[in-house]
Amino acid sequence: MEQPDRQFNELFQQLKQEDQRHAPTFAPTFARVVASAAAHSSSPRWQVWRFAAAAFALLLGLSVWFAFFRRTPDERMALPVTPPSQVVPLRESPPQVAVLPKPSQPVRHARPRPHKSAPSLPLEALISQWHSPTEFLLRKPGTALLNTVPRLGESFIKSKTLVPEQHNYLEEQ
Amino acid sequence: MDEHALRAELEKYHQDSYGWSLSCCAHVRAEAETVQQIVYLKILTGKARYEGRASFKTWLFAVIRRTAADERRRQMLRRWLFDRQAMQAPTRLVEQPDDALYRTELQQIVRQALAALPRRQREALQLVFYHELSLAEAADVMNVSLGSARTHYERGKKRLRQLLEEEQVSDGTTRPAVQ
Numbered sequence: 130m131e132q133p134d135r136q137f138n139e140l141f142q143q144l145k146q147e148d149q150r151h152a153p154t155f156a157p158t159f160a161r162v163v164a165s166a167a168a169h170s171s172s173p174r175w176q177v178w179r180f181a182a183a184a185f186a187l188l189l190g191l192s193v194w195f196a197f198f199r200r201t202p203d204e205r206m207a208l209p210v211t212p213p214s215q216v217v218p219l220r221e222s223p224p225q226v227a228v229l230p231k232p233s234q235p236v237r238h239a240r241p242r243p244h245k246s247a248p249s250l251p252l253e254a255l256i257s258q259w260h261s262p263t264e265f266l267l268r269k270p271g272t273a274l275l276n277t278v279p280r281l282g283e284s285f286i287k288s289k290t291l292v293p294e295q296h297n298y299l300e301e302q
Numbered sequence: 303m304d305e306h307a308l309r310a311e312l313e314k315y316h317q318d319s320y321g322w323s324l325s326c327c328a329h330v331r332a333e334a335e336t337v338q339q340i341v342y343l344k345i346l347t348g349k350a351r352y353e354g355r356a357s358f359k360t361w362l363f364a365v366i367r368r369t370a371a372d373e374r375r376r377q378m379l380r381r382w383l384f385d386r387q388a389m390q391a392p393t394r395l396v397e398q399p400d401d402a403l404y405r406t407e408l409q410q411i412v413r414q415a416l417a418a419l420p421r422r423q424r425e426a427l428q429l430v431f432y433h434e435l436s437l438a439e440a441a442d443v444m445n446v447s448l449g450s451a452r453t454h455y456e457r458g459k460k461r462l463r464q465l466l467e468e469e470q471v472s473d474g475t476t477r478p479a480v481q
């Protein structure tokens with residue numbers, strides 16, 4: 130051991146001796162612990178209460194989860210559900226607009242929507258009328274100018290100019 | 303290990319385990335005694351079981367360290383729930399009135415310097431110098447690798463030396479501080 134380490138050792142040994150002077154004796158401490166252990170083992174009620182409290186907390190958590198994150202059975206009944214095995218013919222009947230989830234997947238925050246009557250148009254017509262929700266991004270300011278044939282004497286730029294025949298009221302005043 | 307053998311081993315290391323409990327509980331005697339009793343209870347009821355992978359002393363010290371940490375957390379939670387003002391007060395070495403009578407000035411300085419060290423460094427120094435464990439055993443107790451324990455030990459020594467020297471210089475007296 131190096132010299133500084135030896136000095137540290139001496140300092141710590143002094144602290145140890147002082148601590149040991151105040152240390153409680155073993156026998157009474159151990160007797161107290163044995164009595165406590167006996168009392169602990171003879172009262173299984175504590176274990177039962179702990180188990181009951183844990184079960185109650187679990188139930189409470191589950192019920193909160195069901196209340197907030199799961200639909201009630203009534204809400205589930207309100208949605209029109211088509212069995213996945215049933216194939217809808219394309220031409221004969223109008224298509225189902227709403228995309229229904231698979232029955233095995235849990236649906237979150239799904240609320241019953243007002244039932245709309247299915248359109249009576251054929252599927253091809255519906256496809257031709259479909260617009261992308263982001264279509265407006267493709268529109269440019271000069272689209273109207275480019276899509277029309279220009280004519281003489283007609284201008285898209287609307288500006289007021291004073292012609293000589295018109296009175297200039299500002300000058301008269 | 304049967305109850306008689308356990309009792310004999312606990313009695314053998316009773317003083318040492320009390321000293322270690324004290325240092326794990328910031329030298330608050332009541333807390334140290336409580337922790338020691340909880341540890342004995344854990345051992346007697348089989349919640350903490352000695353499986354012979356390390357020496358009994360090392361294992362006992364590791365159990366004490368974990369129990370003291372649990373108690374510390376529990377007290378923090380209690381203070382947070384019931385006494386917010388106590389929570390905001392900085393933790394410091396608790397000096398009891400009768401302690402001061404028995405302590406020499408130097409011991410007080412060493413204890414204050416130790417209290418100023420980070421916990422891991424303090425534990426490493428305490429285990430090596432106070433309890434005379436090897437660094438490998440100290441690493442087992444602290445639940446860190448040997449390299450990490452060595453780092454804490456070296457840094458702790460350096461910092462403690464600095465603190466003791468500062469104390470000597472600021473006081474202007476010649477105390478038997480570590481060179």
